Amino acid sequence: MELSRRGALGGLAAIGAVGAVGFMGASAVDDPATDEDETDAHYVEVDPETPFIARLVDDDGDRELFTAADLVHVQGVHPDDEEYLVFIELTETGRERFQDELAAAGAEADPDGFEIVMTLDGAVVREVSLDGPTVDALTDEEWEGVVTLPFVDEDLAEDVYEALAGM
Template sequence: MELSRRGILGGVGAAVAVGVVGFAGAASVTDDDAAAGGTGPDNPVSGDASVGAGDDGEQGGSVPVDPDAPFEARLLRDGEDDRRLFGAGDLARVQGVITEDDEHLVYVSLGEAGVEGLRTGLEDAGATDEPERFVVSMTLDGTEVRRVELDEATVSALTDEEWGGVVTLPFGEQTVAQSVYDSLADE
């Protein structure tokens, strides 16, 4: 099974067609060692970025997600920790690392309960009314690997009943994207 990339609209933008929502913008890594591809014992974002990649730098089709992977997305309101949106246990499949232009993409699909939990979390927190007050912080083993400012288009796409639960996570560093993929992939 391959998670659809056909729906991606030219590089920038939050919501994309064919049920895929992209968390666009600059990759944010809070651990300088992680961004540099360091390999310290406490650094979950390290290793060989080419592991599992084909000649063109792309992974094959999607694989099931390890529900125990230390990956989590939290919704922050005005910079303060507000609520958990989803974790590895809410994801069904993962595909990546796919390199397009200067971004390294990892696609994830949420299970039915994960989609409902994400929608409810956004609505209950007030992100549907004031999306600009919120960011999504994604962590891998406690280290932030991605921070995304929400906007109206993204929140609308994530709460749309037609959305199928596929999210694309773009990273500026291939090693970060590979670490997220390796952690999530139950291979």
């Protein structure tokens, strides 16, 4: 299976700091292309031991949304305009945990003031402010747990991809 570009880019609308700065979701995972598409080589299982953590942060503190152990696949790095995309796919349990934590924190009812902070080996690699359309899409029961992480810095995108891929 390969994370489809159509699914990855069509999953969530561009969302304030989330879309403009770069955090979009994908709604589908497709079977891999049958030709020698170079993206096939970049679709791999995630190393669950990678020190990658996503936290939901607000004025009251933070809570863990998911770690590398909650991810099943990573695909990247794909140039797109002036960004470099890395796709991550949560396990079913990871997706449920992610959605449960958003609800438990109150982000569904009032997403403003919440952000998702992702770290790799303790260093922040993504910060995403949440808004209503983002939270609605992430908590939709049809969402399959695929997230697009755009980066302006190609080296940072490569570092995140390689770490999650266990390279």
